[in-house]
Amino acid sequence: MLIESVNIRSVRVQDLELLISWRSNPEIYEQFKEQDSALNWEEHISWFASRDEDRHDYIIEYKGRRVGSVYIDEDRNVGVYVGETALHSKGIGTYAINWAVKNFDKPLYAEIRADNKPSQAAFEKCGFEEENRENDWIKYRLGGK
Secondary structure (H helix, E strand, C coil): CCHHHEEEEECCHHHHHHHHHHHCCHHHHCCCCCCCCCCCHHHHHHHHHCCCCCCEEEEEEECCEEEEEEEECCCCEEEEEECCHHHCCCCHHHHHHHHHHHHCCCCEEEEEECCCHHHHHHHHHCCCEEEEEECCEEEEEECCC
């Protein structure tokens, strides 16, 4: 994968339909801590309009196509997913995590399912270290005390 082929930009209202499609795919949302079913359109729109001002949501583009999302929330948690499942394990998620690391102050955190080895490896490649485990989740940290 060529780094020049990846672009990260802010989420726009026009992206919401694609985001809900990705986030309503069980293969994607089974990795989310606070979602266990498909999303409701009205709730999705309401959530987007009322997000905390310290939350930052971005679209990952690969070769000009929207393929995933990366965010940093108000608690400095970084989340990333590649919604185009055919592009999993191509380094796109790792690129997005590195982008977040370079563009946001530390410390940064991530919570990853204990059985999600690819996501753990991507965050570890970007310098995140395991902080603790709770049930099926591993909390990672980068920087700070």
